Amino acid sequence: MSRLDKSADSARGGGIPIAGFRLDKRAADAVVWLLLLTMPFWIGWIGGYTQLGTRVVILALAAMSLNFLLGYTGVMSFGHAAYFGLGSYGLGLTIKYLVPNTLVGMAIGIAAAIVAAAIIGLLIVRLRGIYFAMVTIAFGQVFYFIAYRWNNVTGGDDGLSGWHRMPVDLGFTQIDILNNDFAFYYVALFCFAVSIGIMALLLRSPFGRTLLAIRENERRARFLGIPVDRHIWISWLISCTFTGLAGTLYAMLNNFSDPHDLHWEQSGNFVIMAVLGGMRSFWGPLIGAAIFIVLEDYISSRTENWESFIGLFFILVVLFFPRGVLGMIKRKTMQ
Amino acid sequence: MTELILYNVFNGLVIGAFYALMALGLSLILNLSGVINFAHGGFLTLGGYLAFVLVPFVGFWGALLISPFLTAIVGLVIERLMIRPLYGRDPLYSLLLTFGLAYILEDGTRFIWGPQTLPFSVPIWLQSQLSTQFFFLTGYRVFMVGLATVTVIGLFLILSRTRVGMRIRAGTLDLETVSVLGVNTRFLRTVNFGLGIFLAGLAGVLAAGMLGLQPTTGSELIMPSFVAVVIGGLGSLPGTLLGGLLIGVASGVTSVFFPDASEAVIYVMMGLVLLVRPRGLLGEEGRF
Numbered sequence: 001m002s003r004l005d006k007s008a009d010s011a012r013g014g015g016i017p018i019a020g021f022r023l024d025k026r027a028a029d030a031v032v033w034l035l036l037l038t039m040p041f042w043i044g045w046i047g048g049y050t051q052l053g054t055r056v057v058i059l060a061l062a063a064m065s066l067n068f069l070l071g072y073t074g075v076m077s078f079g080h081a082a083y084f085g086l087g088s089y090g091l092g093l094t095i096k097y098l099v100p101n102t103l104v105g106m107a108i109g110i111a112a113a114i115v116a117a118a119i120i121g122l123l124i125v126r127l128r129g130i131y132f133a134m135v136t137i138a139f140g141q142v143f144y145f146i147a148y149r150w151n152n153v154t155g156g157d158d159g160l161s162g163w164h165r166m167p168v169d170l171g172f173t174q175i176d177i178l179n180n181d182f183a184f185y186y187v188a189l190f191c192f193a194v195s196i197g198i199m200a201l202l203l204r205s206p207f208g209r210t211l212l213a214i215r216e217n218e219r220r221a222r223f224l225g226i227p228v229d230r231h232i233w234i235s236w237l238i239s240c241t242f243t244g245l246a247g248t249l250y251a252m253l254n255n256f257s258d259p260h261d262l263h264w265e266q267s268g269n270f271v272i273m274a275v276l277g278g279m280r281s282f283w284g285p286l287i288g289a290a291i292f293i294v295l296e297d298y299i300s301s302r303t304e305n306w307e308s309f310i311g312l313f314f315i316l317v318v319l320f321f322p323r324g325v326l327g328m329i330k331r332k333t334m335q
Numbered sequence: 336m337t338e339l340i341l342y343n344v345f346n347g348l349v350i351g352a353f354y355a356l357m358a359l360g361l362s363l364i365l366n367l368s369g370v371i372n373f374a375h376g377g378f379l380t381l382g383g384y385l386a387f388v389l390v391p392f393v394g395f396w397g398a399l400l401i402s403p404f405l406t407a408i409v410g411l412v413i414e415r416l417m418i419r420p421l422y423g424r425d426p427l428y429s430l431l432l433t434f435g436l437a438y439i440l441e442d443g444t445r446f447i448w449g450p451q452t453l454p455f456s457v458p459i460w461l462q463s464q465l466s467t468q469f470f471f472l473t474g475y476r477v478f479m480v481g482l483a484t485v486t487v488i489g490l491f492l493i494l495s496r497t498r499v500g501m502r503i504r505a506g507t508l509d510l511e512t513v514s515v516l517g518v519n520t521r522f523l524r525t526v527n528f529g530l531g532i533f534l535a536g537l538a539g540v541l542a543a544g545m546l547g548l549q550p551t552t553g554s555e556l557i558m559p560s561f562v563a564v565v566i567g568g569l570g571s572l573p574g575t576l577l578g579g580l581l582i583g584v585a586s587g588v589t590s591v592f593f594p595d596a597s598e599a600v601i602y603v604m605m606g607l608v609l610l611v612r613p614r615g616l617l618g619e620e621g622r623f
Contacts, residue, residue, distance in 0.1 A: 076427050123609045130371055130426045131569055135609065137371075138561045142602040149595045264558070268373075268434045275431060307442035314435025315417060318428045 032283055036192075040185050050181040051253065052297060054188050056290045058249045061192045063273035063285035065242035068199050070271070071279035072208070073235040074215030076133040079140025080270050083113040083240040085262030086143060087247025089160060092257035093153070096163040102177070103168065106248045113244025116143070117237050125233045128218075137264060144262040160257035177252070188249050195242045200282065202238065211235055243270075268314075276317050278324030287325050343587040349476050349545075351583020352483035355576050356538040357556060358563035359490065360531035362575040365564065366507040367527045369426050370418060373433040375560065376553025377440025378532050382406040382539025383548050384444050387455055395458050399540050406536030407529045414528040419521065437554065445550040455543040479541050486537060487576060490530075494572070503527050507570065559586075562601045566608050568618020577616060 039053045066080045090109030095102070124135045147154045154160055168175040168187060177184040202208050214221045214228055222228050251257045260266060269292065277288025295313065300306040323331060357379060364372050386402035393401060413436065421429045461474040494500035502523055506513045514520045542552060563582055567574030582601040590597040608615060 070427075076430075078430065120606075123606055126613050127609075130365065130369055130430075131565075133426070133430060134365075134371060134561055134569070135565055135605075138558060138565055138605060139602060141558045142599055145598040145602075149598065265438075268431070271427070272431060272434075275427070305442055305446050307438045308446070311435040311438030311442065314438065315432055318432040318435070319417065319420065322424070322428055 028283075032286070033193075036189060040182050048294070050185055052293065054181070054185045054253055055250075056286075056293050057185070057188050057192050058246050058253060059270075059273065059293060060286040060289035061195055061249070062243050062246035063270050063277075063289045064196060064199065064282075065239050065246065066270045067274045067279060067285045068203075068242070069235055069239040070274055071281075071284070072203060072215065073211045073232060074218075075232055075236070076129070077136045077236070077239070078133045078267050078271060079136035079138075079264070080240070080243050081262055081264060081266035082140040082143045083117055083243045084247035084250070084266060084270075085147070085257075085259075086112040086116055087244035088251035088257045088261045089143075089147060089154065090244075091248040091251045092160040092163060095166065096160065097153075100163075100166050101169065102166045102252070105166075106245070109248035109251070110241060110244045113247065114237065114241050117240030117244075121233050121236045121240075125229045125236070137267070140262075140264055140267055144259060144264075147257075147259045147262055154257075154259075157259060159259055161255075164255040165252040184253070188253070191245060191249060195245060199238070199242065203282075207231070207234075272314055272317065274324075275322070276324050278326030278328075278330075281324070281326035281330070284324050284326045291325070339591055340588065343591045344584055345476070345587075347584035347587020348580065349479055349583070350587065351580040352480050353538055353542060353556065353579075354559050354563050354583055355579025356483055356486065356534050356541075358560040358567070358575045358579045359487065359572060360534035360538075361560055362564050362567075362569075362572055363503070363531040363534075364528055366570055366572075367503055367510070368418075368422060368429075368524050370421075370429040370433065371426065372531070373430060373557070374413075374436035374440055375433075375531075375535050376555075376557035377437045377444075378406055378410060378535040378553070379539040379542065379556060380444050380548075380550060380553035381409065381440055382536030383455070383543035383552065384448055384539075385536070386540040386543060387448075387453060387548055390455075395456075399537075402540050403533045403536035406539065407533040410532030410535075411525060411529045414525050418528070419525070422524065437557075441550050441554060448548070448550070450550060453548040455548050457544045475544060479545070482537075482541065486534070490534070491572070493530075499523070499526060503530075559601055562605050565605055566615060568615025570619055571615070571617040574615055574617030 036057065039057075040050050043050065043053045062080065062084055066077065069075050069077050087109040090112035091102075091105035094105040094108045098104070098108075120139050124132060124139070127135055148156055150156070165178055165184070168177055175183055175187060177187050203211070210221070210226055210231055213224075214226070214231055218228060247261060250261065273288035273292050274285040275288065276291060277286060278284030296306070296310065299309045303309070321328070357375060361372055361375050364370050382402050385405050386398040389398035389401055417432060417436075418429060421432060457475055461478055463474050492500075494504055502513060502518050503526075506518075506520060506523055506527075510520055513523075538556075539553075542556070546552060559582055560579070563578035564575050565578070566581060567576070567578030582604060585600055585604055586597045589600040612618075
């Protein structure tokens with residue numbers, strides 16, 4: 001019971017007591033949102049640039065969507081790049097070949113991710129633990145090979161280029177996201193906020209509580225008559241949907257669909273973001289994504305062998321920092 | 336046409352033998368320790384490059400013999416230092432760790448030996464064609480299949496006849512009981528890890544002789560090996576062997592009719608197997 005209480009607490013963002021006084025959960029939320037809303041104005045001072053901030057927000061959305069499954073349902077997926085990349089290619093192909101409209105492109109990208117996730121989900125929903133992880137890894141690679149091989153449509157190894165994001169046409173007004181990085185940041189942040197809001201609401205609902213129960217003790221949940229497989233399938237679908245949304249945004253950010261978006265290395269990056277920030281905290285993956293992306297940006301501008309450093313970083317996080325940033329803070333303050 | 340199909344079936348068997356060697360190593364480690372070794376491909380590449388370094392000193396045969404052992408030693412050190420602390424924790428962590436290792440091994444080989452493909456020569460008499468009619472039966476390919484067969488038989492003999500092999504099999508079923516019976520399970524896991532990496536190193540030397548040396552070889556071969564393990568069924572080594580050969584032949588035959596799908600076909604097979612038989616072809620029910 002007490003364990004469940006604690007995790008229920010973390011689902012709401014938790015109250016983090018810092019330096020003697022208890023930082024209210026709402027205050028913490030407000031600080032996070034304030035920082036995100038003002039990011040384009042201060043990121044330049046600390047040596048960043050607007051596009052870097054946009055990348056953090058988009059990849060954080062992917063990592064938080066993954067964490068819906070990983071941290072809150074307790075199911076280990078290592079193949080989320082597939083749905084991220086499907087969003088990316090869905091949008092890119094639509095804008096390049098069908099209609100040059102951002103919203104239609106996003107809808108098609110997300111739909112592609114949902115359809116693929118629904119079908120693959122049906123095949124894997126009965127598997128658990130490392131078996132689940134293995135199969136998600138392997139299935140994640142199908143779409144990579146399709147993108148890689150279907151040269152004349154997807155551009156193969158070079159990726160899908162020759163298109164760019166279009167202004168968002170809302171009927172009454174247009175948002176020019178193409179030439180205005182600021183505007184694109186806020187569009188991305190809007191999508192981020194809506195998705196995160198939906199996921200937070202879901203986690204607070206009876207459905208979300210059931211997911212936590214499954215994570216804590218699947219057998220007991222089953223004895224209580226909860227249709228566990230169906231819950232995991234729905235959770236998987238939700239997670240993949242928002243990952244697909246993040247993929248469409250990422251393609252727009254780069255004006256390019258990269259086959260690397262579909263590759264298993266990208267899946268691993270999402271997982272490390274979630275772990276680095278703290279899997280059991282709602283905001284954890286955001287912090288993890290920020291640290292990871294800034295670090296990657298910095299290292300890859302200094303050395304060609306940045307992959308080794310990223311690999312070393314993985315190892316160090318796993319061996320010395322397995323609870324992640326927020327997990328550590330929580331643990332310290334609880335003692 | 337028959338010849339073409341025959342050629343591709345044989346070629347598929349050769350590739351399948353690779354997948355099987357690699358997947359058997361993966362499976363060994365997975366079954367006993369519950370670690371999904373993402374770095375397996377990296378160890379394979381390392382085995383190939385170590386052989387490349389050794390050839391000038393000890394010749395092809397010496398390298399073929401020594402390189403897998405050296406690779407296994409590297410594997411043992413890594414297991415002891417990094418993976419052992421993670422036993423008993425969420426398998427997510429060992430997965431992430433080996434993921435990082437895969438990055439380092441690939442980038443490290445690229446750093447030391449360069450990104451370009453290095454040639455790896457095999458003895459001349461192995462390069463000859465054995466038959467003018469069946470042009471594809473080069474000596475090296477037949478040799479590879481032969482060596483892979485001998486290795487697999489050796490592995491199964493070790494597992495069924497030696498004390499340590501029997502302990503590995505027992506540990507796969509119930510490690511706790513094996514530990515209670517007085518077996519040093521930490522040591523057992525280390526030996527088992529080394530055995531798996533040995534197989535990867537051997538596959539690496541063989542692959543180098545056929546494909547040449549490239550830092551990315553390992554990451555290209557790792558996914559099919561995962562698929563082989565899943566198709567064969569987790570927990571079953573004969574299943575893994577069968578899975579490796581099956582997907583090798585399947586992608587070989589597909590490359591005759593629809594070359595662009597030769598990679599995707601193995602995932603379709605995996606999907607079908609999971610649909611009909613979620614535990615894999617030879618997997619035990621209820622184990623995973």
